[in-house]
Amino acid sequence: MIPVLVVGGGPVGLSLAIRLGQLGVPAVLVEQHPDTAAFPKGRALSIRSMEIFHSWELEKEITAAGLPREHLAFYSGRTLTDPSGTRIVTGPGARPPVPSPTYTLLCSQDRLEPLLRAHAQRLQPDRIRFGTELVDLTVNRDGVTVELSVGGHHERLHARYLVAADGARSGIRGRFGIAMNGPSDVSRNLNILFDADLGQHIADRPSAVYTIAQPGLHGAFLAVDNQRRWLFNLIADGDDVDLDSLDDTACIGLIRAAAGLPDLTVTVVARQVWHAAAQVADRFRHGPVFLAGDAAHVTTPTGVSA
Numbered sequence: 001m002i003p004v005l006v007v008g009g010g011p012v013g014l015s016l017a018i019r020l021g022q023l024g025v026p027a028v029l030v031e032q033h034p035d036t037a038a039f040p041k042g043r044a045l046s047i048r049s050m051e052i053f054h055s056w057e058l059e060k061e062i063t064a065a066g067l068p069r070e071h072l073a074f075y076s077g078r079t080l081t082d083p084s085g086t087r088i089v090t091g092p093g094a095r096p097p098v099p100s101p102t103y104t105l106l107c108s109q110d111r112l113e114p115l116l117r118a119h120a121q122r123l124q125p126d127r128i129r130f131g132t133e134l135v136d137l138t139v140n141r142d143g144v145t146v147e148l149s150v151g152g153h154h155e156r157l158h159a160r161y162l163v164a165a166d167g168a169r170s171g172i173r174g175r176f177g178i179a180m181n182g183p184s185d186v187s188r189n190l191n192i193l194f195d196a197d198l199g200q201h202i203a204d205r206p207s208a209v210y211t212i213a214q215p216g217l218h219g220a221f222l223a224v225d226n227q228r229r230w231l232f233n234l235i236a237d238g239d240d241v242d243l244d245s246l247d248d249t250a251c252i253g254l255i256r257a258a259a260g261l262p263d264l265t266v267t268v269v270a271r272q273v274w275h276a277a278a279q280v281a282d283r284f285r286h287g288p289v290f291l292a293g294d295a296a297h298v299t300t301p302t303g304v305s306a
């Protein structure tokens, strides 16, 4: 029997596997996808997360994968290139020094996760199993028995404890009927991951978020590398906007209008529709099964819940 089974190879599951490895607790992590997430999703690492990475001696590596701290700023304007746009700096020097050995960092999730995965593998050799899906789970007297699917083959495993770090739509939370409380639909959003040579246009205003407000167009450019790789977050204005129906041509039109660059060459890489929610689970535990990360609670990007 293994002491701990972690389900989910996102930032929370990988971090837990690392911490358990440091404590000498063997933990098997299973992740259904063959690789870490390709979509940038989260980008800001709070000072507390950075303190944890600092104590794990991962800070240097993660900082090298992130953006310069001078980019910790918020821009807002009618367009990305609006000469009257404003920029508020929030990075080091902008406020009294925080009593911490480190600082907030912008490092997109697609660059962070491979670093966490590699570290988890060092600490839990052969136990970080991507391409492995949990398909069934039974709680028994000694812990849990799970059924895993690996490339079409099924495998059974017994664990004393299971941690469900399986994300906001946690199937494990659903299996135990644990309800989420709080608003589930604070805003409807479309995130467009795209490639465009915008670095030259923001060189005088590098920021983490570039909020754009025009009649009929509310959204934000979210820095990924602040050069060519970008997210555009479109917020649905009203219930009648069908975000799923926006195709690549419509997305390119929106990006050009928001950038104020009608001839900008844009390649759409991927799109994700998502709903911002502010919810917390009724309980975080069902016997030997614990919820962690988004499976236990979700917040909106701004922390505002209404």
Ligand SMILES: Cc1cc2nc3c(=O)[nH]c(=O)nc-3n(C[C@H](O)[C@H](O)[C@H](O)COP(=O)(O)OP(=O)(O)OC[C@H]3O[C@@H](n4cnc5c(N)ncnc54)[C@H](O)[C@@H]3O)c2cc1C
Pocket (backbone or CB within 6 Å): 007, 008, 009, 010, 011, 012, 013, 030, 031, 032, 033, 041, 042, 043, 044, 109, 132, 133, 134, 135, 165, 166, 167, 168, 171, 191, 272, 274, 292, 293, 294, 295, 301
């Ligand atoms: C479009 C989008 C934009 C976002 N932007 C931001 C942002 O700007 N800032 C921010 O802080 N956060 C952002 N987030 C939220 C952030 O991505 C999450 O808070 C974070 O990923 C949660 O980490 P996690 O490890 O709890 O869950 P996840 O990252 O969701 O990982 C859960 C993992 O579990 C795996 N899994 C699920 N079921 C099984 C199973 N049965 N067997 C095996 N594996 C399974 C999934 O494949 C997944 O890899 C965004 C999210 C989205 C969707």
